[in-house]
Amino acid sequence: MSGLTAVDVDSGGRFSLLRWADDAQRRLSAVLAGTLAPQTAGFLQALVLGDQSALEPEAMDVLTRLGLRHAVAISGLHVSLMVGLFLFFLRSVGVTRERAVIGLLAFVPAYVALTGMSPSAVRAGLMAELALLVFAFRRSADALNAWGWALAVSLLCVPAWLYSPGFQLSYAVTWGLLVAAAPLARRLSKGPMPLRALVAVTLVAQAVSFPLVAWHFHNAHGLAPVANLVLVPVVSLLLLPLGTAVLLLALVHPAFAFAPARLADGAVDLFLALAALLDRPFFFTGWPPPPVWWWPLYGLALGAWVYGLERWKGRRVWMAFGAVFVLLLASRWTGGDGGAVRVTFLDVGQGNAAVVEAGGKVFLVDGGGQPAIPTEAWRRRRDPFDAGADVVVPYLLYRGARRIDMVFVSHGDEDHLGGLFAVVKQLAVNEVAVGPNREPRAGTGVSGALRPARRFRAPGVCGNDASCRARRLLARGASAPNGMRRLYGKRCLPRS
8 A cells, every 4th residue: 555646437438527627626736836936826725716735734723713714715706717717708709698508608617627626616506607697688687686597596506505604704794795895895985995895804804704704613803803814805905816827828738828827936935824824813713603602692783783874874874883893702702600610621632621700710621632542654754643633622612712721731641641732732731730740841832832831740640640630620510629629739720
């Protein structure tokens, strides 16, 4: 198996649109990979072709935290650009407008299939097809009607998409932009119209998408609106056209794509550097799912604001917007646990990880992890399972944690320590209690990451015995804080 490089599937001579699309996406991704630097190729493969397999996991994490993941998802912008390019090509070779529309009606489904047929791509493709049909039959177009028909057809074909975060976000944000972006841009009185339109699109998209992001992903970033305002135009106006140009020129001959490829390398590096600069942990926080009573109130406030943009004058519109903003902040309030001690054991596999919430503070005992076992190169995953990133951090965000008051490191084995690296990358840590005889090993990366936190050694038992005793104490529930104080020292937890 060490020499395995590819697997070919014999289709038996039968044509399959999805198999053709998958093969075409793979071949076009290889063209970009052979023309661009690895990081740029991975980013533009996702942006132009919908292939996110080569996108660096670290870059995807940054985009996700900043609410920019939609920037590399195939959407209406991509479909519009491709339709415009194909129409320009057809018209430039003498094809009449009517025949060009027929060609576009065939081109749009092929492009949507090529990009993987994600919910957002299918939505954009259906709306484009309806717009082309309206144009072909010389009827008046209505974007909201196209949105409604696309929604109905999507759910008729794939009902399970109703529960997909991508589907919900795509249709909700599109609805918001259709009904509110233009009226809001006209309401804003200062600045040139393009800038006002950009601000309006950002505000509407954030107001509509934030509740769904909190519900599905349980986090919020204070600089997400700024990141969308600054970086989304870079994607729309520079990176997407540039990536498309590199791909088309490289298909003719790689030499033709040399200059735009170098420009694309620099542009993507600059984009990711700006995103990393905005991704400050201070502004990142967990955000619990909004309570049930909150949703109808927010729906009424958002509906009143959208309705008033066209029909109200004076302060009432901004009062409705203020209600939307206040309710967004109120969605973080969950009522608390009434001062009770909450102990949660997380399923991290072989190791141990437990979260203690007491007195408004959050404590983490170990972080789980996977022991380092040598494996052959072909068996290594590009984005392997990480107990900290895949289990511990999502739970802490779900609980609305912004920082961890104390991390207890029972000992330095990988199955107790390895997951902490992902934790401290995303959430601030105030203090660390380290077992009496085992410091975190430098090779894990955790020792340096925990350096800013105040550290002290615990006087209790060591090794796996410390982890087992901590687990037994935490299982007692209400007596957990006092028990942990006895095990790790009186400075560790407040008295219950």
